[in-house]
Amino acid sequence: MNYQTPERRRALAADYAIGLMPPTARKRFEHLLLDDGALRAELARWQNHLTLLTEPLVEQPVPEHVWQAVVARIEPQTLHVPLKRPFWNWLRLGAVACSLLIVLTAGLLYNRDSVQYQATLLSGTAQPGLRIEAHADYLKVRPLELSAVEAGRSLELWAIPVEGKPVSLGLIPADGDGRIALSQSQQQLIRVPVVLAVSLEPQGGSPTGQPTGPVLYQGPLATL
Amino acid sequence: MIGTTPQPELTSTDDWSDALTVFDGRVAILITDADDLATLLAQCSLGNRRAFETLYRTVAPRLHSVALRCMGRSDLAQDVVQESFVRIWHNASRYEAHVSAPLTWMITITRNLAIDQLRKHRELPLSDLQQDALADESPSAHEQLDSARAASALGHCLERLEGMQRQSITIAYFQGLSASELAHTLDAPLGSVKSWIRRGMERLRRCLES
Incomplete structure (x- = not known):
């Protein structure tokens, strides 16, 4: 049935309002009403007029x-x-x-203190070296089988974005257990997928801002 | 209402502005204005029970008159009123103020529920209820109505309809008879009944919107 011409819509709304439609057509029309505000308005005009038929009725008190x-x-x-x-x-x-x-x-x-991401960094022989848990504003470092570091050397943690240069997250505490505080920009950095890596650097960290020594451990930082 | 003439009779006549009545020692607010009814409906949609009771006290006698006119029996009419207000409460948020007057919306709910019930009853074999309801549409009932509506715009416009147009529209509105049921009741061809209703409706609307 064509519901598009104004005359047709007006006539169908009239049929519906007075109750002339058979049940199937009625259901179809009600379905159309759901998404068609103009058709609802057209129907309401008929209903407004028909309501006047009730106007002469005397109000009846309700028990x-x-x-x-x-x-x-x-x-x-x-x-x-x-x-x-x-x-x-x-x-x-x-x-x-x-x-x-x-x-x-x-x-x-x-x-306040939830672990948001976690990484287990593996050595070159796929041995788990340490586990990193990323909290909101710090990293928790737990040594698993961390090699001893000779005096005068430091382990530095890097975040390596999918495309981009490694960014230093800080030094691994000397005994391998502890926290690394994260700056705002570092927090931003690890919200996207990154690989964490630990490189062997001179004591105090890389002088160049980029890893200078061998990468001892690495692993992806995964959302929990 | 979009583009229709205002219907002062519907919202501010004396016949239901007497709603200032004492219930259980409390005084119901006098509601005569469509805006007030729309406000009450809006409050109902927010779950305001007090607004709902005020709405009920104000409108229920009006809806009852419609239900009684359709059902012809007070127990059935009361059931329809009850169902109407349950619907009104649950559907208050769906009322579209820009589309219809609040009272029109509520009367339409009541009338639709009533004729749904009548249609269900009619699926059963011919009953006393049906007989009574149809008997209500006798010419004498129309004559009584006619005197009451003499001065209104509707009365004026209904006067301009032919007898069969007016009668078939009235029966269809209050009894929910389908065209073929109407043809059977009025002992007239189906095509004639449809054309009475459709032409009558158009004439009524043109008159009311002129």
């Missing part, structure tokens, strides 16, 4: 039980109340409060 029934329908939970309602309600309320507290606490802890 109070009808209102009670309406209230019961829109608030069904006030019906079918179990006898031990106060106890169960308190218990339920208590349980809700407890779980809310737990969620909030966990959420605060999580937001």
